[in-house]
Amino acid sequence: MKSLLFLSRQLTWRDVQHLTVLTAKRNQLFDPTKQHLWHINGAGLEFNHLFGYGVLDAGDMVQHAKNWKSLPDRYHCAAGNITERRPIPEKGTLKLTINTDACKNTKDEVNYLEHVQAFITLRSSRRGNTVVFLTSPLGTRSLLLSRRPLDDDSTKGFYKWPFMTTHAWAEQAQGTWTLEVSFDNEDNSNAPLSKQQNRTKYDREKSETLTTGDFFEWSLVLHGTKIAPYINQLPLEHHGNKSKLFIAKQIHLNNFQDKAKYVKLLKQDNQKRLGSDDEIVM
Template sequence: MLDQPYMTDLIEANSMGHEPNLIDIYSASWGPTDDGKTVDGPRNATMRAIVKGVNEGRHSLGNIFVWASGDGGEDDDCNCDGYAASMWTISINSAINDGENAHYDESCSSTLASTFSNGGKNPETGVATTDLYGQCTKSHSGTSAAAPEAAGVFALALEANPQLTWRDLQHLTVLTSSRNSLYDGRCRFMPDLGIKDNTPYHGDAKNCSRYEWLMNGVGLEYNHLFGYGVLDAAEMVLLARVWKTVPARYHCEAGILAEPVEIPSDGNLILEIRTDACRGSDTEINYLEHVQAVISLNSSRRGDVTMYLISPSGTRSVILSRRPKDDDFKDGFTNWPFMTTHTW
């Protein structure tokens, strides 16, 4: 697909929809430009192909779309990448060999898990793999290498249990990924918003290796860089063998804030939506997987806007972090689906 002299929505759609009953896993290590200011995602035909694959592919078990979370670094946010941040894909970030985040890693709430890639001080700690024409390379790098590693782990899980659905595989990822000694080498932290929440911080800000891992309402640890941790192939395969398929997926709309609200230039804007999780209806929600906040927003400088989503139990997600290079003042966001996996 990427050897074309140009790219169109139709070319992408045909690639994502190619042989959905013969291909189990699609691995994609491409997306919008990693320049810290682009907001882009799949067009209509491509999105329809992905959604159709998830719902009808693999004879209705669902194709697995694995996506690299992006290499824009700390000045970018992968929730501005509509491919990686989609609820229909599994977004994979990377860590280097000592557990630190790589310099190119983007932080966002849609990342589900990570694998190891290059970026360490030793140039020999890259990813060794086969190259074109049967050659060997040690220069495979970035989240472009992390995503296909994850695809390989998912293939092992499907081999152990071919009846896994696309959602089963995401549940296995959340439950078996390992925190190990993963850490953010830059010691980034969430500012105090003056909002009461129950999200416990682990450790001390002076010790990066024990900082920035949070716990959600059901006791699962998550991280804005690494998702739920590094994939553990052995644990995933063991659990896959005895896994029982999760119940049907339901969609519940929590509510709408239809009236435009102005964000104060010198403070925070707090918006609250009360929901009963569609209680008593055919789509009543008993547990969460993906949560989307579909937002339209204009700003004099888009990159200065930071947004948080806080659950009733106090789980806090940064659904948009500051992007210093994004000086857009015209396009903003229009019905953009910011997604978090942190309330799983």
Template sequence: MKKITISVILLISIFFQNCNKAKKDDTLLNLLILGYLMNSDNACKLEESGSDPLFSDQWHLSNNGFLPSSLAGEDARVQSVWSQRIKGSGIRIAVVDDGVDTGHEDLRMSSVPGIDLIFNVPDPSHSFSNSGHGTSVSGVASARDQNGKGGRGVAPCAEVIGINLLEQNSISAADEAESQTHANLESHISNNSWGPPDNFGRLSNSSASWKSAVQNSFTSGRNGLGKVVTWAAGNGGAPGGVTSALKTDNSNYDGYANNPHVLTVCAVGTNGKKAAYSENGANLWVCGHSQGNNATSYTTAITTTDAMGRFGFNTGTSSNNLTNANYTKNFNGTSSATPLVSGVVALLLDKYPNLTVRDVREILAKSARKNDPGDSDWLVNGAGYNINHKFGFGTVDASAALSLAASWTTIPGTWKKFEVTTSSATTITDNNPTGVTANIVVAGSGISKIEHVEFTTGTNHTYFPELTIELTSPLGSGGTKSILAENHTCFTNLNPATACAAGNASILSQTGLSTFTFGSSRHLGELADGTWVVRFIDGAAGDVATIGSMKLTIYGR
């Protein structure tokens, strides 16, 4: 059975094997606690009738521009939605993580049981004393409001289904799959702030069973409407720090984050600019707010829930954190941006519960805000969408999404899939900035509006990290370019830093498979038929290869 090492997508390294084990609650007792919480003072409050002592610190929900390097109004735009009594009521968010503090005073657990995939019990609470990532994720999405405790979540009336997947050193493909299929009919959203380790610059495949599971969630989850699976883009965008030009990870090197059935989330800071650590990628959908940076250093992080007491990230003893150890002000990364987007989806489904997963994706794309408008990578694709390799379609905007959904027409029909397989014996010119191209002709696809594109390469290049791969849609469709891979640095070890050996970093040596599949959201709404152009550019001397096998897969309607 295949096993892989997984890291949570946070800027803090967590090594579970060195943690102190916490006593696991008796399952029956824990279920009784859950029943008590369902009737406690963290019940949903639709009217503004109370306060939350840490809400003033939550700039991602209300950015007044007072923080250094911040831009007023650069937040999730949730308050006008809350004023309409839309707070995520009845929506269940499955948080796939290192567990959740099920007894937290500011969270509401669902009556639908969660699961601990280590012990195979319905109690998803943390097992280690310094676990707390899943609790912080849950708070960003759905911490209770107006109860005199902590801060608020984006959807403060939504409920959490905890799924403890990550408290193990290696994770089986079967557990990965079950993390997505558990409570598949009952959960509306699956939040995933985890993925392969950051900063290595290596390709990482996902397992066949996980792919099947997220496809099942997409097609059959939420009683056939489809479960919305949000996925963190990754934090490998600035391995050398804010001011470093070192380039390693791209979100598209992650076979989880580039899957067509997930909605991949990047991160922006208080100024609406890309958080340096947030990975670029043609696969990005929207960004959420998280700790960002100015030109030289990181700025204000996110205030959210932490495992209660001296557990989790905040032990209550650091001058750099809150004195109330049930909360933390240091949450960050695409780990935090992702549940913010999950919370916006919860607001959307609260008001419009019959939206399909495909509806939700396109509503978020159309309503996304063009943040950092001066960024040079912004362009408009052939269907009129703003697109950017740093930001996807832009920053999530709850108010705009709800407004657009009010007049939305459900996307008709089924998700079509069309494939073209071909190959080329053309040599990829060594160390040449022009590169070489190959054409892929799509005809008779029946797809007039693309929803996702995949490109699979089987090039035999022995040092894949020096390749740049570009995919351009037909000129009649828009001629939109997707940068799928970039010339970058690759490491086999980070401490001490050990670069991948020259001539020994092929697709096969990195993944164990002879091909790798990239994804792109940038062609949303474009026509599929026509001649697609793939360009391979070799960025360094010493390795010669051919283009080899290619497959273009187009999804849409």
């Protein structure tokens, strides 16, 4: 990172984030439990809920930075909100949707995503059992909140809590966003032994009771650019048509219509480099 900043003192924190996403490598990273597989988002970028976009490649970042052009301005769009109180089912999932034009024709218009925030208010009888997913208009499903065995709060819940995802990076912002809220009612048996031994009879009975709760509010905020961020960037020649920058740029130029074509290229490249591509999911 020091070499990167020394090379170009004009790089901003956003430039560094884009370079990180575009040059990180999947390598041999995998989840042995098979719970968190590698996915490809709507802009052709591989990601994993455990490993993000992969391992940092400082050398590749430096090479890309040599010809890096300044990014378009970043805007912040308050894309919509839901404020109606709704019960969260003990079994099953509460699904909520916001259809947005991403502030089109305003000073805050966002067409290409960077960060996405969901400000959520809810309360449950056991906060640690709450699980939240956010799905983008192009179908990228981000895990915003996973089960936490040691979080036994039953009063505070979440109040306008700012959950964030970068897994829809470089995707289109307009369309229908879906929030899923559910309870994972495991018995917390995988909590540390000391914690289990210290549980009272009341604690044990409470953990065996199905979690209940209510949803109160969801506000969606989209951060990104109005102009395609990679339109003026030059992919490195030695990467050919398999670089993340090349793929994302082409998908933008074709209005997100040819993801499948580049997914095939990624699969072939992973098969060649890694010997297997069993984990990748579109």
